[in-house]
Amino acid sequence: xxxxxxxxxxxxxxxxxxxxxxxxxxxxxxxxxxxxxxxxxxxxxxxxxxxxxxxxxxxxxxxxxxxxxxxxxxxxxxxxxxxxxxxxxxxxxxxxxxxxxx
Numbered sequence: 001x002x003x004x005x006x007x008x009x010x011x012x013x014x015x016x017x018x019x020x021x022x023x024x025x026x027x028x029x030x031x032x033x034x035x036x037x038x039x040x041x042x043x044x045x046x047x048x049x050x051x052x053x054x055x056x057x058x059x060x061x062x063x064x065x066x067x068x069x070x071x072x073x074x075x076x077x078x079x080x081x082x083x084x085x086x087x088x089x090x091x092x093x094x095x096x097x098x099x100x101x102x
Contacts, residue, residue, distance in 0.1 A: 013039055020080035024100055026096035033057075035064040039102045041082030045090065046070040051101030056085050076100065 002098065015028060029047045035042070039062050046055040055071035058083040078096070085091075 002097075014040065014081075015040060015081040017081055017084060020078055023077040023079070025048040025075060025077070028075050029072055030072065031070040031077055032076060033070070034066065035060050035062055035068070040060055042079045042084045043082055044068060044094075045078040045080065045085065046074040047078060047093040047096050047101070049075040049102055051096040051098065053090065053092050053096065056090070056092060058085055059083055 023031075031046065033044055038060075041059045041062055044057040044060060045053055046057075048054045054074055055069075057068045060068060074098075
């Protein structure tokens with residue numbers, strides 16, 4: 001829901017491996033994110049309309065108000081445990097499969 005998107009992973013003291021939050025922006029757009037009220041590092045995976053990973057912000061700084069850019073228009077953002085993309089060797093150019101991606 002829009003309310004859940006506003007809160008995102010804020011105030012969570014743990015993001016277990018294998019879990020996260022997917023933000024579906026509906027249509028591709030530039031997406032600025034931040035870490036306000038997020039006490040643990042996250043990896044933010046920015047995903048294009050076709051499911052291609054366009055950008056990854058790894059180990060974001062907890063509580064930071066700095067803008068984290070999607071690096072261009074994306075359909076979705078996936079927030080996961082900080083360091084997970086390196087651990088699982090997830091890279092820009094990899095594909096995410098799901099009904100929302102063309």
